[in-house]
Amino acid sequence: MPETAPPDAAPPDPAGSHAARPYVGSAETALDHALPDTANVDAAPVAAIPASAANKSGTVTAAVCRAFGGPLTLETLRLRAPRGTEVEVTLGAVAICHSDIAFARGAWGGPLPAVYGHEAAGTVTAAGPQAKFGPGESVIVTLIRACGQCAACASGAPVACADPQGPADGPLTTPEGGAVYQAMACGAFAERVVVDGGQLARIPPELAMETACLLSCGVITGIGAVVNSAGLRAGQDVVVIGAGGVGLNAIQGARIAGARRIVAVDLTQAKLDDAAAFGATDGVLADVPAPWQAAMAIMGRGADVVICTVGSAAAYRDVPLYLSARGKVVMVGMPPAGAMAEIEPMALAYSGHRLIGSRMGDTVLARDIPWLVDLYRQGRLKLDELVSRRWRLDQINEAIADTAAGHARRNVIVFDR
Numbered sequence: 001m002p003e004t005a006p007p008d009a010a011p012p013d014p015a016g017s018h019a020a021r022p023y024v025g026s027a028e029t030a031l032d033h034a035l036p037d038t039a040n041v042d043a044a045p046v047a048a049i050p051a052s053a054a055n056k057s058g059t060v061t062a063a064v065c066r067a068f069g070g071p072l073t074l075e076t077l078r079l080r081a082p083r084g085t086e087v088e089v090t091l092g093a094v095a096i097c098h099s100d101i102a103f104a105r106g107a108w109g110g111p112l113p114a115v116y117g118h119e120a121a122g123t124v125t126a127a128g129p130q131a132k133f134g135p136g137e138s139v140i141v142t143l144i145r146a147c148g149q150c151a152a153c154a155s156g157a158p159v160a161c162a163d164p165q166g167p168a169d170g171p172l173t174t175p176e177g178g179a180v181y182q183a184m185a186c187g188a189f190a191e192r193v194v195v196d197g198g199q200l201a202r203i204p205p206e207l208a209m210e211t212a213c214l215l216s217c218g219v220i221t222g223i224g225a226v227v228n229s230a231g232l233r234a235g236q237d238v239v240v241i242g243a244g245g246v247g248l249n250a251i252q253g254a255r256i257a258g259a260r261r262i263v264a265v266d267l268t269q270a271k272l273d274d275a276a277a278f279g280a281t282d283g284v285l286a287d288v289p290a291p292w293q294a295a296m297a298i299m300g301r302g303a304d305v306v307i308c309t310v311g312s313a314a315a316y317r318d319v320p321l322y323l324s325a326r327g328k329v330v331m332v333g334m335p336p337a338g339a340m341a342e343i344e345p346m347a348l349a350y351s352g353h354r355l356i357g358s359r360m361g362d363t364v365l366a367r368d369i370p371w372l373v374d375l376y377r378q379g380r381l382k383l384d385e386l387v388s389r390r391w392r393l394d395q396i397n398e399a400i401a402d403t404a405a406g407h408a409r410r411n412v413i414v415f416d417r
């Protein structure tokens with residue numbers, strides 16, 4: 001990997017897999033359709049609680065982006081009550097993902113003012129009349145919003161939903177009634193959110209919120225890239241480019257799936273040490289002239305799967321060089337919109353290589369979250385170790401700066417109750 005591709009410093013990170021769609025047809029686009037709950041189809045409906053009773057004040061403190069590249073400002077906004085299948089969740093924790101930073105810097109556009117934040121967990125405090133959640137339930141909040149009706153949803157790929165947008169009038173406004181964009185259908189840099197019930201997954205109440213929130217993006221993006229997108233089989237060899245928050249989860253996904261060799265590639269020994277703690281069998285420093293040769297020497301052959309978690313177009317130029325014949329590159333890290341990477345079609349065609357894009361780990365919440373929660377409880381999935389530091393909402397700009405500097409695995413905003 002070239003030196004121009006710092007794994008974690010370059011936004012967006014893979015979790016940015018959600019970048020492609022969310023602001024297309026945003027709050028500016030009028031789409032008024034029902035959003036059936038696809039992620040909790042096996043959940044028994046619970047009695048709806050009057051939204052107006054639970055959402056007493058109707059106001060919420062949120063970190064608002066008013067200018068790309070500027071600091072977020074803490075403001076009091078109005079948060080309307082949930083309707084239909086929507087649910088209000090009072091947040092316990094929200095992690096900072098590189099995608100939030102990319103959005104706040106303007107890398108992917110979108111309306112302003114906006115509230116980012118999409119890796120959250122909390123407790124249900126109000127629900128619309130058709131919602132399948134009730135007060136007091138512990139949930140994670142994700143940006144995976146799916147219609148449940150289109151061909152992609154019907155074939156088990158809700159992250160590729162053709163019609164994922166919510167109602168035109170999002171739940172957030174200024175006190176004067178001005179539009180505020182609920183970015184990524186979450187707007188979770190705030191004390192509470194109103195989202196579609198299909199974006200939620202239940203978690204055990206004893207799970208700490210600061211731990212659980214990581215399941216909403218970084219964990220499913222990394223593990224899902226290996227298990228769902230690549231379909232890794234036991235005994236295969238894996239290279240993971242970038243050992244940041246998502247890369248570490250790709251590494252532990254490969255360990256859980258039974259990979260033979262798991263080779264982490266990153267720029268610093270500290271990151272490689274992190275990688276080893278999450279299950280990497282070997283590490284290669286990325287700043288040597290041909291790191292793929294070092295990786296192949298370890299594996300004795302090319303990799304069956306290379307997971308690229310780096311948000312740098314330059315990194316993508318080299319990833320096929322790590323592959324064995326018929327190997328797969330899984331593209332998780334998302335460079336800024338418009339950035340291009342060259343490949344050699346002849347080499348890929350001759351070798352039978354596959355290039356696979358992976359957004360949100362091709363996750364199906366109802367299937368994957370109970371699985372991951374069980375692994376965590378059995379001690380087979382590391383979550384607590386992903387938290388670098390805890391912050392308050394009023395420290396969010398410091399927390400973002402720390403994440404942007406590339407040192408953190410995950411910085412988590414914790415809401416005191």
Ligand SMILES: [Zn+2]
Binds near residue numbers: 015016099118217
């Ligand atoms: Zn994310």
Ligand SMILES: [Zn+2]
Binds near residue numbers: 149154160161162164
């Ligand atoms: Zn759909």
